[in-house]
Amino acid sequence: MGLFSGFVVFVIIWWTVIFMVLPFGVRPEVDNVQPGHQVGAPSNPRLLRKVLITTAISIVLWVIINILITENVFSFRDWAATWTSSQQ
Structure with missing residues (x-):
């Protein structure tokens, strides 16, 4: 995997993981709701x-995916060649 494609894969993993991590520990501020504010807005989103948690998880997942791709455990080229040959 090249430098640019590795970076793109990392960004895709990071954005996917951030949306999974964002809801963790969210507690809405119910006591002091001011006019114009959302009732379910978190008081301390942290x-x-x-x-930091997202980055750590993304690094681990990226390393696993990078190993799978560079060691040819899973090859998109082989998959595409198999798929196109079965279509003809």
Whole structure:
């Protein structure tokens, strides 16, 4: 996997993981709701902590995917060749 494609894969993994991590530990502020604010808005979203957790999980997943691709455990080229030959 090249540098650019590795970066693209990491960004895709990171964005997928951030949407899974964002709801963790969200507690709405029910006591002091001001006019114009959403009732379910979190009182303390702890975004920096969630970004760090997301980055750590994404690095682990990226390393696993990188090993699978570079060691030819899973090859998109072989899959595409098999699929196109079966279509003819």
